[in-house]
Amino acid sequence: MLTTEEMIFRLCVAIVLGAIIGIEREYVGKEAGIRTDIMVAAGAALFSMVSVVLPYIIAPSPSDIPDIIARNSGFLGVIANVVVGVGFLGAGVIIKHEGRVYGLTTAAAVWFVAAIGVLAGVGLVKFACIATAFLVILLVLLRQFDIMRFFGKKQEE
DSSP: OOOHHHHHHHHHHHHHHHHHHHHHHHHTTOSSOHHHHHHHHHHHHHHHHHHHHHHHHHOSSGGGHHHHHHHOTHHHHHHHHHHHHHHHHHHTTOEEETTEEEOHHHHHHHHHHHHHHHHHHHTOHHHHHHHHHHHHHHHHHHHHSOHHHHTTOOOOO
């Protein structure tokens, strides 16, 4: 069972990591910025903590907890539904206009932020921090790197 202090810590980690990614997205003027990424990471962390704590809440006695966990994988369904729900949220920022698609990276970043929140929520804080650093580094580096020029193709103006 998680203590209130552990839950607050995990929530704060999710908020900070969501903010770090959100600052990068906001800096480049994307639709989903710091507020969105904080909310997605925090919400995912909260749902993840619920899925971790729920078996302890519904168990009639502490001795029943292993049996409840073994017989009910439904608690993990809470996390699975975060993935699906955030996918729909991300789909809302994807726009097709005049044969071009916009917002795919932003949608993927929102989905990634949810994964960061899940990691923080289940207690994988160190890995959540590493994944956040990797994402921000990749977003910054790949923005500077012109993939079309690398392969010798001209972009249409």
